[in-house]
Amino acid sequence: MEPSELRNKISELSVLVVGDVMLDQYFWGDVNRISPEAPVPVFQLREISHALGGAANVAANLKGLGCATELCGFIGEDREGEIFLELARRNGLGISGLTRDPSRPTTVKTRVIARSQHLLRIDTEKIKAPDAEIKETLKARLEGLLDQVQAIILSDYAKGVFLFEGFCVWLIEEARRRKKPVFVDPKGLNWHKYYGATCITPNHKEFAEIARQEGLSPEDLSGSCERLVEKYGLNFMVVTLGAEGMYLYHPEEGAWHFPARAREVYDVSGAGDTAIAALTAFYTAGLPLKEAVSYANLCAGIVVGKMGTKPILWEEFERALREE
Known part of the structure; x- marks a missing residue:
């Protein structure tokens, strides 16, 4: 399939991303001396920036490739939630599936970076399953969205969305009943809740852990x-x-094994989000499976060359494709 035809097919798709959304916050600055109070660096803050993280980064990658995207998850009733919503709107994401949960803060990952050196990460989060009322609100919104999309991605960071008893199983059954492919980025060793998905995309560590649990050899x-x-x-x-x-x-x-296609590696955060987003988009657009994985591998190789959580853009993918 020619790149122009593939782009047109992707532009006709809508993908639903369900999962744990986060706000990625960056403190950019410099370190020029050690503190006289303790043997730690003194960080001089120059700038604060924000990006969509977790399941929202998956959605941003889909949008970067040209897909329409609906995002479903929880944010808190706080300032960080407002920043998140503004970023989601600015990136053109569908946000009708987002639910405010007053019992939890918006999940925030704050990274402290001095001249491209990642010094520290600070996580603000509350890990728990939301109450029954919010669960029913979420399911009602999902029932309306499932008929509007061509594929579903479950982005599980074990922060709360998939801690509902039976929720993940229900969602996969509803999607498959509608003949919609379901791609899962897993977390933890309870893979029974992902039963019946089209594809699960663990990283190497996650794969090794589940293989050992099942009495298999990771090698x-x-x-x-x-x-x-x-x-x-x-x-x-x-x-x-x-x-x-x-x-x-x-x-x-x-x-098949597809060797890494990264030219330079600056930051691996978000590479898994890019991989599952690109794989879903290319596969759902009709590419042969092997080609879809090969292209997803290329997209992941592009984003690790960026500093911070940044999605793949179609222009970057097409340029890399031409160069190869």
């Missing part, structure tokens, strides 16, 4: 993927391997 990628795909009712599985690229297993079409 045997093909054999372990085969067992996991069968046990959890998946169509196929993609493992993101960081500096080693990506690995695809399909029970009928076989397995």
Whole structure:
């Protein structure tokens, strides 16, 4: 498929992203001396910036490639929630699925960076399942959104959205009943809640942990993927391997390793978000699976060359494609 045709097909898609949304906050500055009070650097703050994080970064990557995107998750009734909403609107994301939860703060990850050196991360969060009323509000909004989209991504950071008992199972069943593909970025070892998804995309550490729990060998990628795909009712599985690229297993079409395609690596935060967003967009647009994974691998290689959480843009992807 030619890039122009692929872009047109992606522009006709709408993808629903459900998960734990976050606000990424950056403190940019310099360190020129050590504190006289303790052996720690003195950070001179120059600038504060914000970006969409967690599931919202997945949505921003989809939008960057040209997809219409609906975002579903929780934010708090606080200043950070207002900043998040403004960023989401500015990025053109659909926000009708977002719900305010007064019992929790907006999840914020604050990174302190001095001249491209990541010094510290500060997390502000409250990990818990929302109450029953908010759960029902969320399900009602999802029932309205599921019919409007062509694919669903579950972005699980174990902060609250998928801590509802039975919620993830319900959502996958509703999506598959409508014949919509479901892609999952997992967290933790309870993969039973992801049963029946189209694809799960663990990173190498997550893959190793679930493989060991199942009595499998993490070193045997093909054999372990085969067992996991069968046990959890998946169509196929993609493992993101960081500096080693990506690995695809399909029970009928076989397995492939895609070497990393990064030119320079500045910041790996958000690379998994880019990978699952790009894979979903390319696969749902009709690309053959192997080609969709190859292109997703290329997109992940582009974003690790950026400092901070920044989504892939179609122009960057097309330029990299031409260069290769």
